[in-house]
Amino acid sequence: MTRLNENYLNLKESYLFSEIAKRVNKFAEEHPDKDIIRLGIGDVTLPLSKSVISELHKAVDEMADAKTFKGYGPEQGYDFLRNAIKDYYHRNGVELEADEIFVSDGAKSDTGNITDLFAVDNTVLVPDPVYPVYVDTNTMNGRNIIYMNSTPENNFLAMPDESVHADIIYLCSPNNPTGAAYNKEQLKIWVDYAKKNNSIILFDSAYECFITDESLPRSIFAIEGAKDCCIEFCSLSKTAGFTGTRCGYTVVPKTLRFKTTDGGELYLNKMWLRRQTTKFNGVPYIIQRGAAAVFTVEGMNEAKAMIATYRENAKIIADTMDELGVKYFGGVNSPYIWFECPFGMYSWDFFDKMLNEIQVVGTPGAGFGRNGDNYFRLTAFNNKENTINAMNRFKTLFE
Numbered sequence: 457m458t459r460l461n462e463n464y465l466n467l468k469e470s471y472l473f474s475e476i477a478k479r480v481n482k483f484a485e486e487h488p489d490k491d492i493i494r495l496g497i498g499d500v501t502l503p504l505s506k507s508v509i510s511e512l513h514k515a516v517d518e519m520a521d522a523k524t525f526k527g528y529g530p531e532q533g534y535d536f537l538r539n540a541i542k543d544y545y546h547r548n549g550v551e552l553e554a555d556e557i558f559v560s561d562g563a564k565s566d567t568g569n570i571t572d573l574f575a576v577d578n579t580v581l582v583p584d585p586v587y588p589v590y591v592d593t594n595t596m597n598g599r600n601i602i603y604m605n606s607t608p609e610n611n612f613l614a615m616p617d618e619s620v621h622a623d624i625i626y627l628c629s630p631n632n633p634t635g636a637a638y639n640k641e642q643l644k645i646w647v648d649y650a651k652k653n654n655s656i657i658l659f660d661s662a663y664e665c666f667i668t669d670e671s672l673p674r675s676i677f678a679i680e681g682a683k684d685c686c687i688e689f690c691s692l693s694k695t696a697g698f699t700g701t702r703c704g705y706t707v708v709p710k711t712l713r714f715k716t717t718d719g720g721e722l723y724l725n726k727m728w729l730r731r732q733t734t735k736f737n738g739v740p741y742i743i744q745r746g747a748a749a750v751f752t753v754e755g756m757n758e759a760k761a762m763i764a765t766y767r768e769n770a771k772i773i774a775d776t777m778d779e780l781g782v783k784y785f786g787g788v789n790s791p792y793i794w795f796e797c798p799f800g801m802y803s804w805d806f807f808d809k810m811l812n813e814i815q816v817v818g819t820p821g822a823g824f825g826r827n828g829d830n831y832f833r834l835t836a837f838n839n840k841e842n843t844i845n846a847m848n849r850f851k852t853l854f855e
Contacts, residue, residue, distance in 0.1 A: 463598040472588050472823035473497050476807075483811055493846040495773075495834045496817040498632070498791070500697045502765060502839075505758035507749045508696060515745035526741040531733045533559025533705070537744045540751035541705055550677045552707060556725060558732060559739050559747075562704040563662045563691040567626075568593040569735075570658060570687065570706070573727050574624060581622030583614045585633055585824030585831070587660070590626040599624075607827055612636040612785055612794070616649035625650060627676075628660040630667065633824045633833040634794040635786015637672050643679045650685040654714070656724075657686040662704075665695040665763055667789045683709035687724065694791065696750040696759045703739055703747040766791050769836035769843040776847040780854055791836040794821070798853065803832050814849035 469475075476496055484492060504512075518524035532538070538554040545552050560566045571593050580594045584603040594601055602622060604614040612634040627646060630637040638646075650657050659676040667674055676686045691704035698704075712724045739747075749755045774787035777795055784795035797806040803820035810816045819835075821828025836843070 461596065463596050466595050467592055471592070472819070475823070476817065476819065479807070480811065480817055483815075487815075490815045492811075492815045492817060493838065493842050493849070494817045495836075495838055495843070495846055496819045498694070498835050498837055499699050500694065500762075500766075500837050502697055502762050504697050504701065504746070505750075505755060505762065507752060507755045507758055508746045511749040512742060512746040515742040519742065529738045529741050529744075531736050531738045532729060533557065533739065534741065534744050537748045538705075540748045544751050545675065545677070545707075548674050548678075550675045552677070553710065556707055556709055558706045558708065558728060559744060560704050560706055560732075560736070561702040561739055562693060562698075563660060563689040563706075564589055566689050566704065566706045567658065567660060569731070570689075570728070571597055571599075572731050572735075573724060574656075578623035579621065580624045580626070581620070582626045583628075583631075584826055585612075585821060585828035586626070587628060587632045588823065590658075591825075594624075603825065605827060606631075606634065606636075608783075608785075613638055613642060615642065616646060618649070621653055621655075623653075623655050625655055625657045626660070627657055628662075630663040630786075630790040631792075632660075632663065633792055633819065633821065633828070635788075635790030635792040636794075637667065637669075637789045639671065640673050640679060643673060643676060643682075647676075647679050647681045647685060651681060655685065656712075656714075657682075659686050659688045661688055662691045663694055663790060664690065665759070666767065666791055668767075669789055672789060677707070677709075683711050685712070687712070692747055692750055695763070696747075696755070697762060698747070701743055701746065703743050765840065766836045769838065769840060772840070772843050772847055773834055773836065776850060780851065787836075793834045793836070795832055795834070797821075797830050797832050800830075802829055806832055809853070810850075814846075814852060816846045816849055 537559055538557045541557050542552050542554050568589055576598055580599050580601045582590050583606045606612040606614045613636050664674040676682045676688050688707040692698035708725045708728045710725045713721045716722055750759055770787045770791055773793045777784045782795050784793050787793045797803055803822045807820045819833040821831030
């Protein structure tokens, strides 16, 4: 008889954003005359930049010519893109080798797929609140998960508890959902903790492009010792609007290794290469050409202009919270505003109130963990006009 992975029974009934979509779609069907403004899921709204589009068109033309046609490419990414990413890290003060960089279809996929490298009996440490993918993928595998409290008292930046041992540690900075960002001193404490416990840090830096404070690290590898205990995930989804185009990258240092049960050693760079060449055929050539354009001088300037637009939206939301006296986190160095639900409400109740009364969609904090029960997340990824209108509607809740 076929046996199934019954760890799926331990998952919540539906993925957070699927539940949001279900409620919003139901409301839209029942109220077709209502204009819904979406500040919930972290999808971008600005189109791809001119330099990216130009390279995509050129790559399409290449595929129409037998002399330049590309079939199967290297699963870990073409050299032209890996070297462009390497140069980007160099400009940000981090030295990498090209073969430490693996091109993928996004950070979400890789943060889930990376679990293939680790035994099921590893203990996983995640912050609460947390991006659901970290929890759900390890729940699917049947791993033991420990939660560390991220609260207003620690500015939603959980720090190590020396009395707790964890084998796999997930960190995200700037954080999704709270918008909080670790400084170098805090990340050094985490790196030291991981090395002391012979643990690994899985570091999600998908929002590093929103950092404006130059004292904050844009990569975990800016921290001494990180290459001995960290893997980093990043994405072009927010950097350059690739949410629908799908391209990201994961950095696995060649120095990263752990002991095997028989006393040998395994290098995670080689393991990840083996995993990717077995289970992944790589990102399409056309997409990689477009991605490489992001890292040119022109492409970076265009990306910065896009990010500046979203930063302005974040400020509009943050200014509204200041005006109303609502306590919030994020909005600076992050596209997310994480605020305390008004009127003492629980987050799903406040979600329904926003949807039904002002037709603005956000994300209930409860979907990110127990510590999010009384918090709510808004994103800066809509356009400016909609963001202003949404905040004007938001103010009416307090009248």
